[in-house]
Amino acid sequence: MNVLEKIINSVNSFSKSERKVADVILANPQTTIHSSIAALAKMADVSEPTVNRFCRRLDTKGFPDFKLHLAQSLANGTPYVNRHVEEDDGPEAYTAKIFESTMAALDAARQNVDILTINRAVDVLTQAKKISFFGLGASASVAHDAQNKFFRFNVPVVCFDDIVMQRMSAINSAEGDVVVCISHTGRTKNLCDIAAIARENDATVIGITAYDSPLAKECTLVLSLDVPEDTDMYMPMASRVAQLVLIDILATGFTLRRGTKFRENLKKVKDSLRGSRFDKKDFQN
Amino acid sequence: MNVLEKIINSVNSFSKSERKVADVILANPQTTIHSSIAALAKMADVSEPTVNRFCRRLDTKGFPDFKLHLAQSLANGTPYVNRHVEEDDGPEAYTAKIFESTMAALDAARQNVDILTINRAVDVLTQAKKISFFGLGASASVAHDAQNKFFRFNVPVVCFDDIVMQRMSAINSAEGDVVVCISHTGRTKNLCDIAAIARENDATVIGITAYDSPLAKECTLVLSLDVPEDTDMYMPMASRVAQLVLIDILATGFTLRRGTKFRENLKKVKDSLRGSRFDKKDFQN
DNA sequence: AGATAAGTTGTAATTAAATTACAGAGACGC
DNA sequence: GCGTCTCTGTAATTTAATTACAACTTATCT
Missing domain, CATH: 1.10.10.10 (Winged helix-like DNA-binding domain superfamily/Winged helix DNA-binding domain)
Structure with a gap:
């Protein structure tokens, strides 16, 4: 430190x-x-x-x-310390503070994250028959993002932010399926239920959540991120960025495990988007 | 030197x-x-x-x-430089690299971001009759997240990741409405259309996108984030984290502008979630 | 409340570190 | 080969940091 x-x-x-x-x-x-x-x-x-x-x-x-x-x-310029936003901060002040707090949080997360568990999670994900991402509230968008990433890998992946759909999906899971439950606090009751149900149906449950939380107890594998959150703002901010980076890491681990040939596939997916976009040359001159 | x-x-x-x-x-x-x-x-x-x-x-x-x-x-030498993930990186290496690249990207974004535009965007948002967040693909989850944040403010906010819904919503927009279009490249055709339609209907359009892109040209206000992206991975990673932080900044600016009383409201929203969660005491002993 | 112990702070002495002054050695031009 | 200029080292001096110890404050227990 x-x-x-x-x-x-x-x-x-x-x-x-x-x-x-x-x-x-x-x-x-x-x-x-x-x-x-x-x-x-x-x-x-x-x-x-x-x-x-x-x-x-x-x-x-x-x-x-x-x-x-x-x-x-x-x-490092002004170092990344977790600076809290104050009542009378101007745009310059709060912008700087939020950037810095987020960076400080990532730095903290980097130091706390357990590489071994990441590696095991990547293992499990690469061997999954189907991957499901579940989150509620702010974590729903993280789940969404994870889906978007893993979808590119051409593996069966789903994502629900609706508890009924989550529940149905969890009940239908089977051995070889991987369910990723995302919750910062790990205390969201509904999500704990989902995790339990998935486990009962022999799915592997990965929790991206707080260590030692009720959700963590229901999971096969827990990826915990100890992130200092500015609770004055009553909004999840840094925690959710850390979760996203963790998703990036899992996705990257996944592609590396799958080898070079697989990554050529990724390029294809990216290229497929070309039709929906303006060409770079068209407006750059 | x-x-x-x-x-x-x-x-x-x-x-x-x-x-x-x-x-x-x-x-x-x-x-x-x-x-x-x-x-x-x-x-x-x-x-x-x-x-x-x-x-x-x-x-x-x-x-x-x-x-x-x-x-x-x-x-100064080592930290937070954009280090690319290599073929034969182990979990330790790629985890560290992704964290560091992301931090480096945030650092770059912090230096490039235009405070004045942020301030104006906050202005516009606080006065909005309705706020809409639109994104496609990876940016959809950012839009989702933005909705989650602004929804807490008890302002009319919508978010669509479906182009038809986006289109209908844009056509129905009117003066005083704010449309936020999110796209890293700013070259997604559909989103450019949406921005144009919204503008034609007198809405204020804020673009979270690349400077000088086709989308930027359609916007009233452009928040550009110059973020170095590791294109080897064929996935948007750092760019999307920067977008999220920008959303955090806008949301924070919003709450600060609205004053103390308003923030008590935020606490209420947060407290309302308590019923859906396990109590802290219940499992910590 | 008074006594004792634990912790905190400052003064003075000591030690360690860095700088300066000076002198000898080596290189170069004449 | 002699003088001058530059480079380098020894020894003295100065400065800075640390240690040892004593006074003081604060908390605790009777």
Whole structure:
């Protein structure tokens, strides 16, 4: 984890003076990396050893080492920390914040995701007789997107956002079928039912959901994404982007597993769209 | 210019000893940033002042300052570049690559996006009598998602992924209505038609599409996202994530514009879902 | 409420690191 | 071959960072 995020995360565990240091650093990170420990201590109105202790608390070897880490954090422009949108943010501010929070969320997801489970999920998907994607509410569009991707692979794939259709589909599933249930919270009752029904009918159930949730318990395989969500907005945002990226990963794993010849097929699918589109040349001149 | 590049570029203008220093640094940059000037001098088999002079020659204030710059160069090097998935990538490799490419794409989008247009789009949306989201193929799920978001705002919103429905809806649009057309390439003929029809019927048409595309030409307002796409995969991936984030931004702008009271409403919508879900406490123990 | 222990912070001493000043060695022109 | 200019290293100096210790604050238990 990057030092800046670390500071923000552990701001509660700091003592009063350490917090002063944290505030000064967060307010002028650029200045900090070019300051001596004495200068920073003065700015924060604390003693030099306090600054040093602060650095050590963040698992760095000391002040110079801390500066190095800070410099690296700062190197990525403004680093991707989860910044919350505020009441009086202008368009510039909220646009930047949402982009950055989303990137921060993806970064977090990348670090938490379990590669082994991904690999097993790809295994299962490549061998599936039929793939079904189920989601409700915001997750329905993720399911939709997954369908669109896997449909290109010329495998039997369905997607329902209607619980009755989902239920019927789940009941009709059989061994070799794969059901992918998508839910951020994993607490949507209807979807848990669907997962249970599918399992009872010998389908393999992959859950894209929170670890240890009721839905997770019903699944054969759980792909969990620990994503920090800005709950102030009351809308699923980052979580759903992470889900989509996960779908991309599964789809990519799928195509790689199927080999070169298969990917030529993908090109054909893409080319088939040409008729429905204006030609690039027609308007570019 | 970053220090590492600078070293490589000016390797000719170095003296014999300075060159020794450069070689050692280029060979183990990671070690360098954690070494003292004494240690580095020993590694390069030169004296400490030589190392110091070397640092000064690269326009840094001294050795510690040089390390800071070097640390930043190293941090900038790897992260979030658009790395293409290769034939023989394992799950670990392609997972990392897709996450990183997506983040790189978002970073690019963030820099290219036009804040003014976003602000105007938010303006238009807040004043809309009715909002329609139209997309086809992969963009259909983005439209779907947008509908899900704006529906929470208790404004009349529709979303169709069926061209006939889209067409009928466009023909029935009137002044004060906003139609949002989503297409990565902006070359989907049907969608261009829809945009034209909507405009003819006095609706405001917002395009989430490529700049200067046929679709863009039919729109009142164009939100373009310049996103580098990995065309080897023949699937829209990063582009669609960027579109979603843009939707998040519009939705956020919308809620901010509507004020605090309105956001309490959002909470109500979210709370209304509680009945359909398992309680958190029920399974967490 | 008072006493004790745990944790926090600052002062002063110490140590480590980096820089400067200076002198010797090597290269080059005359 | 001599003088000059540049390069490089040694030693001294300065600066910065860390440690050790003492004073103080805060919480806890009787």
